[in-house]
Amino acid sequence: ELKVEQNPLFLSMQEGKNYTIYCNYSTTSDRLYWYRQDPGKSLESLFVLLSNGAVKQEGRLMASLDTKARLSTLHITAAVHDLSATYFCAVEAGNQFYFGTGTSLTVIP
Amino acid sequence: DTGVSQNPRHKITKRGQNVTFRCDPISEHNRLYWYRQTLGQGPEFLTYFQNEAQLEKSRLLSDRFSAERPKGSFSTLEIQRTEQGDSAMYLCASSLMERNYGYTFGSGTRLTVV
Numbered sequence: 001e002l003k004v005e006q007n008p009l010f011l012s013m014q015e016g017k018n019y020t021i022y023c024n025y026s027t028t029s030d031r032l033y034w035y036r037q038d039p040g041k042s043l044e045s046l047f048v049l050l051s052n053g054a055v056k057q058e059g060r061l062m063a064s065l066d067t068k069a070r071l072s073t074l075h076i077t078a079a080v081h082d083l084s085a086t087y088f089c090a091v092e093a094g095n096q097f098y099f100g101t102g103t104s105l106t107v108i109p
Numbered sequence: 110d111t112g113v114s115q116n117p118r119h120k121i122t123k124r125g126q127n128v129t130f131r132c133d134p135i136s137e138h139n140r141l142y143w144y145r146q147t148l149g150q151g152p153e154f155l156t157y158f159q160n161e162a163q164l165e166k167s168r169l170l171s172d173r174f175s176a177e178r179p180k181g182s183f184s185t186l187e188i189q190r191t192e193q194g195d196s197a198m199y200l201c202a203s204s205l206m207e208r209n210y211g212y213t214f215g216s217g218t219r220l221t222v223v
Contacts, residue, residue, distance in 0.1 A: 004151075033211055041216070042200060043152070048211040088151050095165050096142070097212070099151030 002027045002093050006100035014108050016078050021103045023072040023089035031092035032072045034063050036085045037102070043088065047074075079107045113215035115201050121221045122191055129187045130218045134203030141184050142212070143176055144200040145169065152200055158184060159206075191222045 003026040013019050023032070031050055035043040047056045049065035049072060056063050060083065062075045072089055086104045090097040114133040122128050134141050139160050144152035155174070157165040160181035170176075173191075178184040188195055198219050204212040 035214075040219075043202075043214040045211045045213065090151075095157045096154040096167075097144075097152070099153070102149075102151050 002029075002091060002098045004089060004091050004098050004100040006087075006089060006103050008103060009101060010104050010106075012106045012108060013076075013079050015080055018078065019076050021074040021076070021087055021089075021105075023074070023100055025070050025072075025089075025091045025098070027070075027091075027093060028067070029070075029091045029093050030065075030067050032065050033090045033092065033097070034072070034074055035088045035090060037088060038085050046087075076105075079105075081107045081109055083107050113201055113203050113213050115199075115215035115218050117218060118216065119219050119221075121223060124193060124222055125190055127187065127189045128191060128220065129185055130199055130201075130220075132184045132186070132201030132203075132215060133182075134184070134201070135213055136182075137205065138203035138213070139181065139206055140204045141178055142202040142204075143184070143186050144202065144214075146198045146200060146217075147196075155186075155199075188220075191220075193222045196220055196222045 005024045034046040047063040052067040054065045060077045065072045084107045086102045088102045090099045116131045141158040143155040146152040156176050158178040173189045176186045198217045200217045201215045202212040
C-alpha cells in the first residue's frame with residue numbers, strides 16, 4: 001500500500017520565521033496536492049502539482065515536487081498567525097488520494 | 110453552484126441505528142469521492158464514482174456501508190447498524206474527469222455514535 005509521510009507532525013514557529021514541511025511517498029506518482037484544514041473544518045485546496053519539478057507559489061507558501069525523489073515540500077516564508085492550521089499532502093494513485101498524517105502548524109506572535 | 114454541499118453537518122446517533130448522509134457535488138463534476146477522517150489523522154478513501162458508476166471501493170467500506178449516486182448527480186452514503194468506531198468526519202469531494210484543477214471537498218458530516 002502506498003505510504004505518505006509528513007514531517008514534522010507538529011510545528012510551532014514564531015511570526016516572521018521561515019520553515020519547510022516535507023512530504024515523502026512510497027510509490028511512483030506525478031500528481032501531488034497540498035491542502036489546508038482548520039479545526040473542525042473541511043479541506044481547502046492550496047496547490048496542485050502535476051509534474052516533476054513543478055513549483056507553485058501563493059502568498060507566503062511555496063510548494064515543489066520532485067517525483068524522482070518522491071518528495072514534495074511546502075515552504076513557509078515569514079510566517080504569520082493566519083497560517084496556523086493543519087497541512088496535508090496527498091498523493092494521487094489510481095482513482096484515490098493517499099493522505100499524509102498532516103502537519104499541525106502553530107504560528108506564535 | 111458554489112461548491113460541494115454535504116448534509117447534515119452533524120449527526121448524533123445511537124449505536125445500532127442506521128444513518129444516511131448526502132453529498133451534492135459541483136454540478137459539472139463527474140467524479141465523486143467519499144473519505145473518512147478520524148481525529149488527528151488524514152482522510153482515508155472509502156469509495157469513488159464516475160458519473161453513476163461506483164468504480165472503486167476501499168476495504169474500509171464494510172458490508173454495513175453502502176453508497177449510491179443515482180443519475181450521476183448527488184450521492185448518499187448509508188451506514189447500517191452503526192458502531193462507536195464509525196464516529197468520524199465523512200468528507201465528500203468532486204472533480205472533473207480532467208483533474209488538473211484538483212478536487213473540491215465539502216464541509217463534511219461529523220458523525221458521533223453514542
